[in-house]
Amino acid sequence: MFALLCSRQLLLTKSRRSELALFQQNAFFILKSFTSIGLLESNEPQQEEKHSFRMSYLINSCGLSPKSATLASQKMNFVNPEKPDSVLNLLKENGFTNTQISKLVRTHPLLLLYDPEKTLLPKIEFFLSLGVSSSDLAGILSSTPFLFTRSLKKHLIPCYDFLKSVLLVEEKVLTTLKRSPRAFLYNVTNNMAPNIALLRQLGVPQSYISFLVINYSSQAFTTHTRFVEAVHQVMEMGFNPLKMVFVHAIQVLLKMSKPKLESKLELYKRWGWSKDMALLAFKRNPICMLLSEETITKAMDFLVNEMGWPSANIAMNPAVLLFSLEKRIMPRFSVIQILVAKDLIKNELSLSTILIPKERRFLEKFVIKFQNDIPQLLNVYQGKMDLLEVGSRSEKKSPRQQQFIERLVS
Incomplete structure (x- = not known):
């Protein structure tokens, strides 16, 4: 009997729900019809007016x-x-x-x-x-x-306090804010705190940790699992935690996906680098892996094909790839070519000797020193005069120039 009553009650409930749904549906169509013929006002003009006000x-x-x-x-x-x-x-x-x-x-x-x-x-x-x-x-x-x-009390102030505990000096926290304001958006407890703790366990010097936080805060705040993975990779490659290059290597690996790194290695391989050469270049200057394919290709083409430099020498000095081709590499080699052609360079020069010195040092050693012999040298260096105008290029290289180039590639 009880089951029968429950069954009847359930049927009545379903019936009422169906009637209610039908009533609501009919009411909707009635209201819509009244609105369309003007018996009821639509709120669309009002909404449009509000939107127009916001836009204005x-x-x-x-x-x-x-x-x-x-x-x-x-x-x-x-x-x-x-x-x-x-x-x-x-x-x-x-x-x-x-x-x-x-x-x-x-x-x-x-x-x-x-x-x-x-x-x-x-x-x-x-x-x-x-x-x-x-x-x-x-x-x-x-x-x-x-x-x-971000909450001032729950996030910004704790973030500042933690950064100060890591960087130790208020001015460095301020520098971080100016260079990487997004650092104050991250969760310090879940990510940065364990990341910094790991670096300290490995003996990374405080100055290098500060460098990472100030200049690469996004990488310092990377999820801890990803950070640990990058650190392990760097350790397996043989990087020394006591060297600054260790920190550079970590931030490079954190910026690059594995497929992207593989594509860069493949590109260098096409220019004659073996896997060991690529690893050597990465260990000497990890930033070379962050260069665009266009930048790498242009620099290698000039140094290898035009200047005759063995790609193995570039792997030994990967920092040269970081320099601007138009503003540094080509102007300096233009000067060197002129000096070689005029028999004014007596000592052997390496790739690093030409490209690594700072601007002032290069000018003193290779331009100002020889201005009496070649007054146009500074103009050539500054791109105001072509090499042909000082007679440094000809279809046939001078014996002295040929000897110089042979030393370069030996």
Whole structure:
């Protein structure tokens, strides 16, 4: 009997639900019909008016383009300018330019709806208290507006305290903020803290740890599992934790995916490097693996094909690949070619002797020293005169030039 009653009650419930659904459906169509013939007002004009107001405000008050304003207006809703105006006034009072404000709003439009006194001002005051100038802070926050989204007490202050415990000096924390403001967005507890602890366990000097945090904060904040993997790879390659190159190698591996690294190794292989040569180059200067394929190809083509330099010599001095081909490598070799042709260079020169010295040292040793002999030398170096104009090139190289090139490739 009880089961029968339950069954009847269930049937009645289902029937009522069906009737309710049918009623709601009919009501929807009736209201829609009334709206279409004008018996009821549609809220579409009102919504369109609000949208038009937001668009006008974003364009006229925030300096956004119509396209950017359209995108921004879809992420926010306000019907009067009171709160947005108060936000803009606060930003202007704290040194933000119109261009920076436009960039802020374009990147994070919801910022206009924040409470300026409770949410924005305390964070601005916090960063200013660290010693950041108002102009620098405006640049930092406009480039990284999501700093405004972080809790001051739960995130920004603890992040600062941790960075200070790692870097030891307040000025270095300030440098980190200026160079890598995104460092203040990361979770220090889950990632950076164990990463730094691992480096200290391996004996990496404090100065090198500071260098990593200040210059490569994204890599320092990498997930701990990924960081451990990179450290193990570097250790297996034979890098010494007591050397700065150890830190460089870690950050390079963290920036590159395995397929990307393999493609770079394959590219160098096409220029004659064996696997051992590539490993040697990486150990001498890991940054050479971060160069674009175009940069590598152009530099190798000039040094190997035009200057006749064995690719093995470049593997021994991979730092030369980091120099600008147009601004450093070619101008210096132009000078060397002239000096060789004029029999003014008596000593053997290596690749590193030509390209590694700083600008002033190179000028003193290879340009100023020979200006009395070749007045046009500086013009050639500066790209104001072609080699042909000083008679340094001919279809047939001079014996002295040929001898020099033979020494280079030996």
